[in-house]
Amino acid sequence: MIFILRSLHLRRLVNEHRPLAWLLYGFALALVASIAFVVAFKYLEEVSWEEAIWQAWQANTTVGYGSRPAESSAGRAATIVLGTIGIALVGATISAVFDYRTDQRERRRMGLMNNPYQDGYVVFNFPGRARFMALARELRDAEEDVGICVVDGRLEELPDSIAALPSIHFVRGSILDKATYERAGLRNSRVVIVFPIDLSVPDSDATTKTVVDLVEQFVETDARVIHVLVDPENEWMFRDSRSTSVLEQLEVLAVVQECQDPYSAPAIQRLLRNTEGANPGTYRPQRIVGWTWRDLQVQSALAAERLQVQVNPLAIIKNGAPDNCPAAPTVIEEGDLLSMVTYRGLDWDQFEQELVRGRADVSS
Known part of the structure; x- marks a missing residue:
C-alpha cells in the first residue's frame, strides 16, 4: 500500500513538474551511461580508474579522446556505443536545465508557484x-x-x-x-x-x-x-x-472634510503617508498603565523635549475601538493601545521610561 501511494505521489509530481522530471531523468541516465563507460573502459583497456574516468569525461563532453584512446576492438565498440549515448544524454540534460528554468519563469509569471516570501x-x-x-x-x-x-x-x-x-x-x-x-x-x-x-x-x-x-x-x-x-x-x-x-x-x-475645514485633508493625508512627515505609531503601554489622558499629554511634551524627539499623543484604543479625542480623565488601562504621532524610529521603551521618570521628578 505504501509503495502504491508513493508511486501515485511521484506520478502526480512528474505530471505537475514535467521539465524538472525530464531534467532528473536525463541526469540519472547520463550518470548511468558514464559509469558504464568508466567500468567498460577500465576493464577492456586495462587502465587505472583515474584514466577511465578521464576518458569517459572527455568522450561525453566531446572535448576529445585524450592520449589514450581505446585500442582493443571491445574497447572501441564500448566507446562507440556508450560514448555516443553519453554525448546524447549530456546534451539532453543541458537542454533540460534551460527548459526547466524557462518553465519556472513561466509558472511564476502565470501565478502557479507558491509564495516564497516570509513575514511579508x-x-x-x-x-x-x-x-x-x-x-x-x-x-x-x-x-x-x-x-x-x-x-x-x-x-x-x-x-x-x-x-x-x-x-x-x-x-x-x-x-x-x-x-x-x-x-x-x-x-x-x-x-x-x-x-x-x-x-x-x-x-x-x-x-x-x-x-x-x-x-x-x-x-x-x-x-x-x-x-x-x-x-x-x-x-x-x-x-x-x-x-x-x-x-x-x-x-x-477627505473631500468633504476639506470643503468644511480648510487644510484638514492635506494634514490627514500627510499622517497616512510613510513618505511624508510624521506618522501614527501604535504602542502598548506598560509602565504608564493607570495614568490619565491628561497625564500622558503633559508628560509627553516634557519627555519629548528632554529626549529631543517629536511625539504627540493622537488616540487611545480600547478593545479595538479608537478614541481620537479622549476626555482628559480617561484612564489608560491594561490591554489598551496608544496611537502616537512621531517620526520613524521612536524607542518607545526609552520614551515610556522617560515619562515615568519625569512624573516622579515632579512628584518629588
Missing part, C-alpha cells in the same frame, strides 16, 4: 495598477524590499509594470479553493489585505467577508488582517471577524 504582505484581489503602486511605495518606504504577494483569480498575469517591481509574487487561484490559500503562504505572512472584487459595487463586501473568513483559518494569531469596505452599512457582516476595516470611500470623506 499578501494582497487578495488586485486593486488596479495605480492603487497597488501607491500601496507598494508606501509599504517599502518603511520596509525596504519587503515581499508582497498578490492573489487573484481574474488575472492571467500581473501587469508588466507591477511584475517588474522587486520582491513581487503572483498567485492565481479561486478564492474558494483551499489550495489558493496554501500557495499564498498565509501562515508565514505578517499582514493580509483584502480588497473588494469591485470597488464600485457594495455587494462586493459579501465576497470580501467570505475571503476574510477563509483567510482567518490560515493565518497565525499574531498576523494582521485588513479588509477594504465599499459600503459602511455592511460593517455588520464583519462584527465577529478580527479583521480591521478600512473604508474605500476615504477620498470622498
Whole structure:
C-alpha cells in the first residue's frame, strides 16, 4: 500500500513538474551511461580508474579522446556505443536545465508557484495598477524590499509594470479553493489585505467577508488582517471577524472634510503617508498603565523635549475601538493601545521610561 501511494505521489509530481522530471531523468541516465563507460573502459583497456574516468569525461563532453584512446576492438565498440549515448544524454540534460528554468519563469509569471516570501504582505484581489503602486511605495518606504504577494483569480498575469517591481509574487487561484490559500503562504505572512472584487459595487463586501473568513483559518494569531469596505452599512457582516476595516470611500470623506475645514485633508493625508512627515505609531503601554489622558499629554511634551524627539499623543484604543479625542480623565488601562504621532524610529521603551521618570521628578 505504501509503495502504491508513493508511486501515485511521484506520478502526480512528474505530471505537475514535467521539465524538472525530464531534467532528473536525463541526469540519472547520463550518470548511468558514464559509469558504464568508466567500468567498460577500465576493464577492456586495462587502465587505472583515474584514466577511465578521464576518458569517459572527455568522450561525453566531446572535448576529445585524450592520449589514450581505446585500442582493443571491445574497447572501441564500448566507446562507440556508450560514448555516443553519453554525448546524447549530456546534451539532453543541458537542454533540460534551460527548459526547466524557462518553465519556472513561466509558472511564476502565470501565478502557479507558491509564495516564497516570509513575514511579508499578501494582497487578495488586485486593486488596479495605480492603487497597488501607491500601496507598494508606501509599504517599502518603511520596509525596504519587503515581499508582497498578490492573489487573484481574474488575472492571467500581473501587469508588466507591477511584475517588474522587486520582491513581487503572483498567485492565481479561486478564492474558494483551499489550495489558493496554501500557495499564498498565509501562515508565514505578517499582514493580509483584502480588497473588494469591485470597488464600485457594495455587494462586493459579501465576497470580501467570505475571503476574510477563509483567510482567518490560515493565518497565525499574531498576523494582521485588513479588509477594504465599499459600503459602511455592511460593517455588520464583519462584527465577529478580527479583521480591521478600512473604508474605500476615504477620498470622498477627505473631500468633504476639506470643503468644511480648510487644510484638514492635506494634514490627514500627510499622517497616512510613510513618505511624508510624521506618522501614527501604535504602542502598548506598560509602565504608564493607570495614568490619565491628561497625564500622558503633559508628560509627553516634557519627555519629548528632554529626549529631543517629536511625539504627540493622537488616540487611545480600547478593545479595538479608537478614541481620537479622549476626555482628559480617561484612564489608560491594561490591554489598551496608544496611537502616537512621531517620526520613524521612536524607542518607545526609552520614551515610556522617560515619562515615568519625569512624573516622579515632579512628584518629588
